Amino acid sequence: MMRNVALVGAGVTKFGVRKASYRDLIWEAGKACFDSVPSIRPRDVDGLVVGSVMPERTAFQSHISSLAAEALGIKPSTLSARTEHMCASGTVGIRYAYAFIAAGLADVVMVLGVEKLNQPSGDEAILNMGTGVDREWEAAFGLTAPPCFALAAQRHMAAYGTTEEQLALVGVKNHTHASKNPNAHFQKGATVDQVLCSRMISTPLRLFMCSPITDGAAAVVLAADDRARDLTDRPVWIRGTGQALDGFQLTSLHEDYAHWPALGRAASAAYRMAGITARDVDVAEVHDCFAIAELIAYEELGFCAKGEGGRFVETGRSDYGGDVVVNPRGGLIGCGHPLGATGVAQAAEIWSQLRSEAGARQTPDAAIGLTHNNSGMGEHVVMIYGREPA
Amino acid sequence: MTYVRAIDPLPLESPDHTKLHEFYAKLADGRLTTTACAGCRRTAWPPRGFCPDCGSDRFEWVDLPREGTIHAFTIQEAGLPAGFAAPRVFAIVSVGSHRIFSIVSGADAGQVAVGQRVTFQPLRVADGPKESPRWLVGFTLSEGKA
Known part of the structure; x- marks a missing residue:
């Protein structure tokens, strides 16, 4: 018999090019999370999972979970682990904590995502991102994420008539949302002209259609059933989860780069477990590492039909007043993408949205929230959260 | 140090x-x-x-086969890793029944197109440990087949 599991606390750091060490970011996210739930002190936490991708390169540091436990004064007695799954490391960590608690192997677990990506030289920070693709067959050529998603964008434009303006509208929406988020990397908003005139990164993706290199951390606390109700009057319940992979190397993905079957499978599994459909989702944090990823996510998550992602953003259906508010905190494009922290920050946003604590970003009457985190075009994780348990 | x-x-x-x-x-x-x-x-x-x-x-x-065709490509103009210069033409090349990820070298980026024929050419890259030469799979645009 699985136990119900809920988020009972959440906090994020300021995201950006931070004048902070790896440990500074852990302290900052830990404090923000503990401040959100005064009933929990570090000694009350029995498990810790840390999502972090490349501290070995960016901070000359492995052994991350123990470092974070010591930094925050947590003494794990049920679970201590690090998760590394490139850009989805944070959500993969939340799934581990969820499974341990649901199975009765842990009661109160913190999941902390942290990444210090910016380096003294900018091109070395980008070089490090190459560790996320195949060294021997991809990174050796200088491949990082932008050209991969550029191929998806080209294919989507050719197959469905998606336009540069529609891609730009994702950048506009998410930069505009980020302007209402004091923790976002960017807070100035953006216009269509600004996005379309920004520097070309990898054809056809321009700078304002891309997430930046960002430092940051985020933390959430998960707890079981009655314990969750004791710790807070408004727990946010995990209702469903799914993960699926199609391939790692670019050449082993599905034939059509604009079609991401693994995301469809991960979403179906999560919806089935939650007993809901795409139409029930009020607010979604999706993995807009590049604008094209958000358009394809609308389609594979079932918010619109295949090929209609461009029209979906153009007609305002993914914004306030539409079908579903997508990326209210500003997404990866507006908030930045500190790899391991991203999935945890997505969960923290859903936590505040479903508790009606999101202030200027609040989605009216949000009862069901979704997060989507990927680690490439063929690897996806989906979580469903609800104000009420299943 | x-x-x-x-x-x-x-x-x-x-x-x-x-x-x-x-x-x-x-x-x-x-x-x-x-x-x-x-x-x-x-x-x-x-x-x-x-x-x-x-x-x-x-x-x-x-x-x-030493000849292939460009299945898909993108030109990266900014944000390349340390040690790699822009612009860089990344391509998926169809070679026989296989798809090979690589770069197209020596071309004016504006000349590259989907369906264009390319020819295999080993790509000399930075030496490895003990000054051993290192090579990767590279392609160039085939002669006279624009």
Whole structure:
């Protein structure tokens, strides 16, 4: 018999090019999370999972979970682990904590995502991102994420008539949302002209259609059933989860780069477990590492039909007043993408949205929230959260 | 002590470092090869030392065609990693029944198009440990086939 599991606390750091060490970011996210739930002190936490991708390169540091436990004064007695799954490391960590608690192997677990990506030289920070693709067959050529998603964008434009303006509208929406988020990397908003005139990164993706290199951390606390109700009057319940992979190397993905079957499978599994459909989702944090990823996510998550992602953003259906508010905190494009922290920050946003604590970003009457985190075009994780348990 | 990068993104290609060392030796000789499983004869790209179809870990080297066509490409103009210059033409090249990820070198980026024919040409990259030459699979636009 699985136990119900809920988020009972959440906090994020300021995201950006931070004048902070790896440990500074852990302290900052830990404090923000503990401040959100005064009933929990570090000694009350029995498990810790840390999502972090490349501290070995960016901070000359492995052994991350123990470092974070010591930094925050947590003494794990049920679970201590690090998760590394490139850009989805944070959500993969939340799934581990969820499974341990649901199975009765842990009661109160913190999941902390942290990444210090910016380096003294900018091109070395980008070089490090190459560790996320195949060294021997991809990174050796200088491949990082932008050209991969550029191929998806080209294919989507050719197959469905998606336009540069529609891609730009994702950048506009998410930069505009980020302007209402004091923790976002960017807070100035953006216009269509600004996005379309920004520097070309990898054809056809321009700078304002891309997430930046960002430092940051985020933390959430998960707890079981009655314990969750004791710790807070408004727990946010995990209702469903799914993960699926199609391939790692670019050449082993599905034939059509604009079609991401693994995301469809991960979403179906999560919806089935939650007993809901795409139409029930009020607010979604999706993995807009590049604008094209958000358009394809609308389609594979079932918010619109295949090929209609461009029209979906153009007609305002993914914004306030539409079908579903997508990326209210500003997404990866507006908030930045500190790899391991991203999935945890997505969960923290859903936590505040479903508790009606999101202030200027609040989605009216949000009862069901979704997060989507990927680690490439063929690897996806989906979580469903609800104000009420299943 | 100076600031150093202790490891680069290029593979270590010698017999001391990889089961696939013969691939790189043949590449240095101007040959594009891949593995054929000794058990079920399936060829793969990239080369692999374990067959997921029949479970064999034995393989032989077979030559691939030297000509291919561009299946998809993108030109990266900014944000390249340390050690890589822009603009850079990344391409998925169809070679026989396989799709190979690589770069197209020596071309005016504006000339590259989907469906265009390209020719295999080994790509000399930075030397490895002990000044050993290192090679990757590269392509150039085929002559007279715009």
